Amino acid sequence: MKKIGLLILLAILVAGFFYFDLHQLTTLDGLKNGLSQFESWRAEAPILVGGVFFLIYVLVTALSLPGAAVMTLAAGALFGLLWGTVIVSFASTIGATLAFLVSRYLLRDTVQSRFGERLSPINKGIEKEGAFYLFTLRLVPVFPFFLINLLMGLTPLRALTFYWVSQLGMLAGTLVYVNAGTQLANLTSLSGILSPSLLASFALLGIFPLLAKKILTLIKNRRVYKDYKKPKKFDRNLVVIGAGAGGLVSSYIAAAVKAKVTLIEANKMGGDCLNYGCVPSKALIKSASLANQMRHADHYGLDAVSPDFSFRKVMARVHEVIRKIEPHDSIERYEGLGVEVIQGYAKLIDPWTVEIKRNDGDVQRLTSRSIVLATGARPFVPPLPGIEEVGYVTSDTLWDEFAQLDDAPNRLLVLGGGPIGCELSQSFARLGSQVTQVEMAPRIMIREDEEVSELAKTSLERDGVTVLTGHKALRCEISNGEKRLIVEHDGAEKAIAFDALLCAVGRVARLEGYGLEELGIETGRTIVTNDYLQTLYPNIFAVGDVAGPYQFTHVAAHQAWYAAVNALFGQFKKFRVDYRVIPWTTFIDPEVARVGLNEQEAREKGIPFEVTRYGLDDLDRAIADGSACGFVKVLTEPGKDRILGVTIVGDRSGDLMAEFVLAMKYRLGLNKILGTIHAYPTWAEANKYAAGEWKRAHAPQGVLAWVEKYHQWRRGNAK
Structure with a gap:
């Protein structure tokens, strides 16, 4: 009731403003016509006129009414530069704060409850840098000030902060317009403000935001670096810690632009992807896939055979693949x-100094203008009681641990139902292991749509994997010489026997041992960075798994460009890292690839969408290859061909996804894909046919009905 009452009061005030033609006073002509009368009133009662003017100005800005700019001119004409500036500065700030508070009282709870998920990044940014954002908006009047007042009221920004930042931020513009008002009698239009005597003021107004931003940055940096002495000269332009994808690309870019760069790596060049992740797992998947094809050769008109192989040789091939790719990431190449x-x-000693304990035993210190942290992540091992006693491998260690086995582990227990767990479960099952996969969540691949999870589970079970979802691991134990995992399901405990345990429950950022805590660099699950990948110290950047938010090799390489360019040239121009279009693929059979939103995410975020689906069982190439399983599912804006997200399940889905990634990146809709020639017969035609399904569903039926009548008429059959 209080809100309704306030709305009624505001409506009455606005209606009265226009009913009594008070808005005429806030136009340039109205102001000029009444200027002589205003001046006489001011001469008779300067304090009263000043007070009334002040209150009217507060009312106009509080109600977000038009005319604040003209009233600012009037202040200059009536009260001169000094008092006009004082009156407008306080009146505009008080009015803006009242509008801010009204917006907060009437709208914030409703807006936040409905759009809280989508507003979460904005809220976090406002909580952290709200004063700076508001100050920047006040200095650069691209957006109407009344709109800033109302929108800021919907955020967590404190009212007191809003007041003082607004007072300070609007001061420069107030001075310019009040100064213009001192010449009001000579103005014939608002464009007359651009008189030669005022051009300098407006030039200053344009430059002021840049100067203010620079000053704010200097103040902020001085506060951050106050406990450290900056070197007068530096050994390097850039030091990069970690030689995974993020570190390699960062150092390569720096060298390409002729910067002096040092790359530091404690273990193997190429990081996790080359040595423990992407490369070895895909090599293993290929061998497992070929063994599976041999077992099902009758599907292709051949005689099915049971593959005869040595698991030791399979693992040897995996290491051979690593060796062949190693030169791409080698010390010699870089x-x-x-x-x-x-x-x-x-280890970071201060914001510009890195201490290196070299593998040869020497200790070296280097100073650098900028530093990139690309330390990666490691597998997370859950703290299960007894896990150390039974022993385990991870996606990092299994390649060496299993390399000497003649046969794949007989009973392999895979803990985790994410992409890594699913890929390895299927591969080891195809190579002869009895695989049991345990996942605490109600389904595997929980980030995907439910139908995708179900299809993945069906595929794994078809290859012999026992998939146990909704099972919570409690402890490990050895009973009568047998290793067992005790799980809880539906309130009851049960034991699962195994010969080898593979932990694949996720990865955690490597944060320890690099001096982050000593320097006060904020960390959570990852290193906290801003939109430019800067840490607490603007010259220290983080990329890849240690920075998040995605743990993909291609994202690390993507971030590396931004970090390197911002580190080397940020004093001229900085670039915000772009996460709008991030694809990923889970390399099970059939592959699962995704970019953008899927159905469950769109529903959770309250984003309206349409679904277009094309089944690969209709694709000629898929039928010819004997892989007519899966689908292309595209989410679009209702009634439009703009792509919100794509999920592809099927052979080569990771490759097929590239076309949709390009389309989303450059805002090309399904009509553009439909109009693109695709070679026949190829898998890529699936993308075109999916676009065709969308086009068919959105055909203009009314127009087609008339076209049909036209053709009837042309045949002489018109009715």
């Missing part, structure tokens, strides 16, 4: 590109 590579453990 030194040839101009990168200094040092093998050793690096």
Whole structure:
């Protein structure tokens, strides 16, 4: 009732403003016509006129009424530069704050409850940098000030902060317009403000935001760096810690632009992807896939055979693949590109100094203008009682642990139902292991749509994997010489026997041992960075798994460009990292690829969408290849061909996804894909046919009905 009462009061005030033609006073002509009368009133009662003017100005800004700019001119004409500026500065700020508070009281709870998920990043940004954002908006009047007042009221920004930032931020513009008002009698239109005597003021107004931003940055940096002495000169332009995808790309870019860069790596060049993740797992998947094809050769008109193989040789091939790719990430290659590579453990001593404990035993210190942290992540091992006693492998260690086995582990227990767990479960099952996969969540691949999870589960079970969802691991134990995992399901405990345990429940950022805590660099699950990948210290950046929010090799490489460019050229121009279109693929059979939103995410976020679906059982190439299983599912804006997200399940889905990634990146809709020639017969035609399904569903039926009548008429059959 209080809100309704306030709305009625506001409506009455606004209606009265227009009913009594008070808005005429806030136009330039109205103001000029009444200027002589205003001046006489001011001469007779300057304090009273000033007070009334002040209150009217507060009312106009509080109600977000038009005319604030003209009233600012009037202040200059009536009260001069000094008092006009004082009156307008306080009146505009008080009015803006009242509008801010009204918006907060009437609308914030409703808006936040309905759009809280989508507003979460904005809220976090306002809580952290709200004063700076508001100050920037006040300095650069691209958006109407009344709109800023109302929108800021919907955020968590404190009212007191809003007041003082607004007072300070609007001061420069107030001065310019009040100064213009001192010449009001000579103005014939608002464009007359651009008189030669005022051009300098407006030039200053345009430059002021840049100067203010620079000053704010200097103040902020001085506060951050106050406990450290900055070197007068530096050994390097850039030091990169970690030689995974993020570190390699960062150092390569720096060397390409002729910066002096040092790359530090304690272990193997190429990081997790080359040595433990992407490369070895895909090599294993290929061998397992071929063994599976041999077992089902009758599907292709051949005689099915049971593959005869040595698991030791399969693992040897995995290591051979790593060796063949190693030169791409080798020390020799990067030194040839101009990168200094040092093998050793690096630690931050201060914001510009890195101490390196080299693998040869020496200790070295380097100073650098900028530093990139690309330390990666490691597998997370759950703290289950007894897990150390039974022993386990991870996605990092299994390649060496299993390399000497003649046969795959007989009973392999895979803990985790995410992409890594699913890929390895299926591969080891195809290579002869009896695989049991345990997942605490109600389904595997929980981030995907439910139908995708179900299809993945069916595929794994078809290859012999026992998939146990909704099972919570409690402890490990050895009973009568047998290793067992005790799980809880539906309130009851049961034991699962195994010979080898593979932990694949996720990865955690490597944060320890690099001096982050000593320097006060904020960390959570990852290193906290801003939109430019800067940490607490603007010259220290983080990329890849250690920075998040995605743990993908291609995202680390993507971030590396932004970090390197911002580190080397940020004093001229900084670039916000772009996460709008991030694809990923789970390499089970059939592959699952996704970019953008899926159905469950769109529903959770309250985003309206339409679904277009094309089944691969209709694709000629899929039928010819004997892989007519899966689908292309595209989410679009209702009634439009703008792509919100795509999920593809099927052979080569990771490759098919590239076309949709390109389309989303450059805002090309399904009509553009439909109009693109695709070679026949190829898998890529599935994308075109999916676009065709959308087009068919949105055909203009009314127009087609008339076209049909036209053709009837042309045949002489018109009715």
